[in-house]
Amino acid sequence: MPQFDPTFFAPQLFWLAVTFIALYILMATVTLPKIGAVLDERQRKIDDNLDKAAQYKAEAEAAIAAYEKALAESRAHAHTVIKEASERLSKQAEERTHELTAKLNAQIKGGEARIAAAKQTALANVRDVALDVAGATVARLVGTGIDQARLDSAVAAALKENGQ
Amino acid sequence: MANPIEQFKIKPIIDLQVGGIDVSFTNSAFMMVSAVVVATAFLTLSVRSRSLIPGRWQSMAELFYEFIANMLKDNVGSEGRKYFPFVFSLFIFVLFGNILGLLPIPVVGFTYTSHIIVTFAMAAVVFIGVTVIGFARHGLHFLRMFFPHGAPLATAVVLIPIEVISYLSRPLSLSVRLFANMTAGHIILKILGGFVVTLGGMYILPGILPFAFLGAVTLLEIGIALLQAYVFTILTCIYLHDAIHMH
Known part of the structure; x- marks a missing residue:
């Protein structure tokens, strides 16, 4: 086998040394630092992004908490506003009812007064008509010469008898 | 039928002599240079864009990097960090030798990992390096490695020779495994062809x-x-672990 032929041991060893040392120097000074830098850079970026993600998460949680607090506050505020408004409205409604009742009462009273006055006038008119009718009737029945005073009292008595 | 052994023959391209030693540029040397050029070009150009989201080539380069980095971390620990360029180069050199050797390149097509002298030289460098690291870290205490903790003293007569032999056979097994696998594979391919x-x-x-x-x-x-x-590569990592942590 050519592997056991010592003729080419020397050149193989020589070139092995040359090429291996060259490879070692290239790897140690150029290639490995380059690949290592790329890997480190990536690891750094990943760690960075993880940190940032954690930070954003915390921020988001704080924002959610703030939002919920604001929501609760505004809910409470809305509650008080609604309560106030309903109280005010019911008060107003009560006042209005009051006013209206008073006004209606006044109107009813006025009406009653007017009715009483009208009744008075009507009664006075009834008297006059009764007087006229009685005068005319007496004049026809007994002829002339009616005593006006006696007629008046008679009509008044008749009216009183009828409860007017 | 072509001789299945012929593919392992070394053919000088440029005859060179330095100080009476033959350093001819052969098809083997050509493939070694090709492996270095291809590997460096691939690994360097693929990460040129430095994309956050890697493309195909970049993820392949990153895969190799992380594969070896994790292998070293899992087997050796943080102390192995400084040997990373060496272990990575070793992996890339063997890998590209094996892969480029499978390509049917005319005339200069060659698999340098199918040569025992190449694999043995690499294994010897690993072995010597690991031994030096072991003695440098632990001094003479490193010799404790040849006698397991807690074993009865009387067993030392048997255990120490066994441990020494197994330690010394590491470069042999490391180099022969790679050489034999590549040689056998290429012979089978040639015969089937x-x-x-x-x-x-x-x-x-x-x-x-x-x-x-x-x-x-x-x-x-x-x-x-x-x-x-x-x-x-992983055996290299395990030997490194032994040298640094002593079992």
Whole structure:
């Protein structure tokens, strides 16, 4: 086998040394630092992004908490506003009812007064008509010469008898 | 049929002599230079864009990097960090030697990892380096490695020679494993290729069978090329671990 032929041991060893040392120097000074830098850079970026993600998460949680607090506050505020408004409205409604009742009462009273006055006038008119009718009737029945005073009292008595 | 051994022959391209020593630039040297150039170009150019989201080439380079870095971290620990360039170079050199050796390159096509002198030289460097690291870290205490803790003193007579022999056989097993795997694989490929040519030349159908088989074995050889590079590297890591942590 050519592997056991010592003729080419020397050149193989020589070139092995040359090429291996060259490879070692290239790897140690150029290639490995380059690949290592790329890997480190990536690891750094990943760690960075993880940190940032954690930070954003915390921020988001704080924002959610703030939002919920604001929501609760505004809910409470809305509650008080609604309560106030309903109280005010019911008060107003009560006042209005009051006013209206008073006004209606006044109107009813006025009406009653007017009715009483009208009744008075009507009664006075009834008297006059009764007087006229009685005068005319007496004049026809007994002829002339009616005593006006006696007629008046008679009509008044008749009216009183009828409860007017 | 072509001689299946012929592919391992070394053919000088440029004859060179330095101080009476033959340092001819051969097909083996050509493939070594090619491996260094291809590997460096691939690993450097693929990360040129420094993308946050890697493309295909970049993720392959990153995969190699992280594969070896994790292997070293898992087997040696943080002390192994400074040997990372060496272990990575070793892996890349063996891997590209194995893979480029599988390519049917005319005239200069060659698998330098199929030569025992190359694999042995690499294994010897690992072995000597590991031994030096062991003595540098632990001094003479490193010799304790040849006698397990807690074993009865009387067993030392048997245990120490066994441990010494197993320690000394490390470079042999490391180099022979790679050399034998690559040599056997390439011989099988060549023989099957010969079958395809001879049988296919005579009848159409019988040629297809060895061709299909050749395809399957080629896939297997690609797997072996990757696996042997991995085995060579992980054994280096384990030896490093022994030298640094002593079992």
